[in-house]
Amino acid sequence: MPDHDMEKAYDPKQHEDKTYQRWEESGYFNPDNLPGDRVEPYAIMMPPPNVTGVLHLGHALENTIMDIEARYQRMLGKRAMIVPGTDHSAVATQARVEDNLRKAGMENPRQELGREGLLEKIREYAEDSKSTILSQIRKMGTSADWSRLAYTFDEERSRIVNEVFVKMYNDGLVYRGYRVVNWSIAGQSTASDDELEYSERTTKLYTFKYSADFPIPIATVLPETKLGDTAVAVHPSDERYAEYIGQTFTVNVGAAKPLQIHVIADDNVDPAYGTGALGVTPAHSASDFELYEKNPQIGLIQIVGKDGLMTDEAGADYAGMPYKEAREKFVEWLRSNNLMISEEDITHNVSLSDRFKDEIWPMPMEQWFVSVTKEIPGRGKSLKALMREAVTTGLNGDTTKKVTITPDRFEKIYLQWIDNLRDWCISRQIWWGHRIPIWTRGEETYCGVSAPEGDNWEQDSDTLDTWFSSGMWTFSTLGWPNNSDFATYHPSAWMQMGHEILRLWMARMIMFSAYAVEDVPFHDVYIHGILRDKDGRKFSKSSGNGIDPLDVIAEYGTDALRMSLIKGIAPGNDSRFYEDKVADARNFVNKLWNISRFVTMQEAQTTKEASLADRWIESRVAQLITEVSSDLDSYQFSQASEKLYDFVWHEYADWYIEMSKVSELGSRGQKDILEVLLRMLHPFMPFVTEVLAEKIGLSETSELLMVAEWPKADPAAIDKELDKRMVTIQELISGVRSLRKEYQVKPGETLKVLGEGFSKDEQLIMSRLARIEFASSIDYKKSASAVSGEDKIILPLDDVIDVEAERTRIQNEIARLEKYLSSVAIKLSNEGFVSNAPPEVLEQTKQLQMQRSAELEHLKSALESLT
RNA sequence: GGGCGGUUAGCUCAGUUGGUUAGAGCGCUUGCUCGACACGCAAGAGGUCACAAGUUCGAAUCUUGUAUCGCCCACCA
Secondary structure, three states: OOOOOOOOOOOHHHHHHHHHHHHHHHOOOOHHHOOOOOOOEEEEEOOOOEOOOOOOHHHHHHHHHHHHHHHHHHHOOOEEEEEOEEEOOHHHHHHHHHHHHHHOOOOOHHHHHHHHHHHHHHHHHHHHHHHHHHHHHHHOOOOOOHHHOEEOOOHHHHHHHHHHHHHHHHOOOEEEEEEEEEEEOOOOEEEOHHHEEEEEEEEEEEEEOOOOOOOOOEEEOOHHHHHHOOEEEEOOOOOOOHHHOOOEEEEOOOOOOOEEEEEEEOOOOOOOOOOOEEEEOHHHOHHHHHHHHHOHHHOOOOOEOOOOEEOHHHOOOOOOOEHHHHHHHHHHHHHHOOOEEEEEEEEEEEEEEOOOOOEEEEEEEEEEEEOOOOOOOOOOOOHHHHHHHHHOOOHHHOHHHOOEEEOOHHHHHHHHHHHOOOOEEOEEOOOOOOEOOEEEEOOEEEEOOOOOOOOOOEEOOOEEOHHHHHOOHHHHOOOOOOOHHHHHHOOEEEEEEEHHHHHHHHHHHHHHHHHHHOOOOEEEEEEEOOEEOOOOOEOOOOOOOOOOHHHHHHHHOHHHHHHHHHOOOOOOOOEEOOHHHHHHHHHHHHHHHHHHHHHHHOOOOOOOOOOHHHHHHHHHHHHHHHHHHHHHHOOOHHHHHHHHHHHHHHHHHHHHHHHHOOOOOOOOOHHHHHHHHHHHHOOOOHHHHHHHHHHHOOOOOOOOHHHOOOOOOOHHHOOHHHHHHHHHHHHHHHHHHHHHHHOOOOOOOEEEEEOOOOOHHHHHHHHHHOOEEEEOOOOOOHHHHOOOOOOEEEEOHHHOOOHHHHHHHHHHHHHHHHHHHHHHHHHHHOHHHHHHOOHHHHHHHHHHHHHHHHHHHHHHHHHHHHO
16 A cells, blocks of 8 residues: 655654565575575675774675675575675684783783683684674665675685685695795785785885905895895896806904805896895795795704894894894994995885785795695696686686676786795784694694594694685685585675785686686676775775774665666776765665655546656666666676666656646656666665655565566667657756746746647646747747737747757758768678678668668758758 | 776766666756755756777777876885
């Protein structure tokens, strides 16, 4: 039953929670419960938010995009499913909790609480944050299947992590290696290359000689590391230093241990940069370590320890000293011994740990790595090759096993990253995370999903990089390998994510899936931009510009927030958050509410014959359905939302409903059309549309709008001639309105115009909307009757439209088309073109030719009717 | 150093294979309380689409170059 007691303005608070509850109770978030014969699965795995706190507006954007896609696919009749979940986010969460504990007065949480004690604190925090996050996701209207809720650190996911690890271990892809890794002193843990951020700093570049008798000067920004130098590298063709290549010098560096400096040659040294020679510190530089691997005879000396203090290797005077002090001391020594050649300020990038924010120290140590270049047994290719294949040819050249990236420019970025990919350091020395499933007992090593039988086995104390588990998200959430969900829903259909985690996450999902499942993790991935604040800054805790989505929702409603986030953005481009935009979207929601209110107040006129207005709106709606569907099919969410917005407001409300107020015209299909619009708007603004659908009463079924069918366009309704005619009428009305102004006709007065060439309905519309009357002939002289004595001004329509201008326009158009057609005729008579052009291009050209010819004919007749 | 993106109305931004007079929201001006909506209605002002050259019957859109802003990666002696 239609509800005639609607409030004047829509109040989201009264409806949103109730509506979400209705959805949940229906069970339709779970695709197994969806009505109808649905066969095609359509799974979307929610990018699991970190359990490090609360969600921000960026998550709101993600949820909106994801939910639009899911709701659209559900309405298309697929078994649409969003699998929700959260990520334990190893380092990030531990760092956050340790930070909180320190703020609360604990000096060294790890020491004071111990492994289990600290883990307990982190677990508490994570659970707390998890429940906040899940309720926020509900608030955003996300149609997630809560029965499949997952967590990267729950039992099932942990089992799968271990299984994949074991598989990789047995395949020799996971290995223990000694090499330089990124070490965070503050975090007391390694970090992968992708967990670094860069900060530009001004530092001193020191140019010096190790000793007075050492022939080659070198430069550095980290003088204390020079106490660990074992070589100087020069370019092989550098004549200045050629004579020294191959020699070894023993240099005395004051209080430190004497250094054995080998002079080596390497092509990577740029002879034009600095002194043209490079002091090689194998222990504290990843690139120097590579030189060491090529020239192992030079040796390696670690002079800074994990604690940031100088080691014994640095010499008795330096041992135990914080590296910053050591720097001062060594620089002072160089100065006082006249070895310092120059000191200049330069700006350079410093690597920081993205979680602990301290400067990264490259250090050599034993860690676990995943080899990306080693051939996988039985597969004949490396992980790197698989990662490349998955987005180019499809795995093993199978195009059904291919990931399509939208917008496609991100494919290039991805491939570029793959090319530079190095082995991935996966072990972390923090405690919060999946413990490495390796046990040792004396000389024995065991790798397995669970602990080995027997006593005295000791498990590796390290944990896995958090991306090791999130990289398996698409199949771990489905219970790989034996769950029926996995068989049904993997590969997932579609995935969305921000471009900032393209490498961190997308690449890893592709890698793990290609390796473990031998398939892609998803068929399509949509990359969206980052949401920034109104000044273009990233939202972050440190800038203090965070906005709680719940505050926005409380003020404007979820639908308004969703619409504002999606509208007016381009795929892949960053966007900014403006409250004005939300207010605008709120106005739109309210407009829709009032349109519905108006429609429910009308009496049903279903039997009435279609009026001009009806035929026109049906034509326009058919076109709208086609366009919006095609936009959504190509993930043009913003464009689709804008088309709907414009249509609802400026065509349906401002024009169709206004026309319907001309009582003689009536309106046959107001409610039907509104329902079609509600369906199309539902993915974008699920709450208000669901509420309104209930108010106006769904025509076909009593089910929720959420599971209603996506409208289909009726091609027969499309009447482009009628559309054009309407545009002309709108222009005429607008012309009449300005004439009223020009002749200063008072609002109550009627303007009389010559109505030749217009149908009765058309005249009706114009007479009402522009308040004019139509005369059948001109019975006046224009100049004399501009202002008549009878409250009426009579004008020929020629005055309303500028006939001369119109004629010129049409003539130009005709000329343009004729020119075009002649060029096409030449093209089509060219045998080279006809025989070489791809058939579809040829076909397209011919079609265009026909289309344009028809247009030309049309214009010619229009010109005639004007004259 | 390599790559990617931006430069369109006062502001914030759309503009998918080249095609009528380049759009929206906000802001601004004027007028409206005429059967839903002032979170509204109507009218209006405002743009050499960063610049230059080229391709084309036709360029905001394609090509080349320049300027400028931003992001990512590499380097960081």
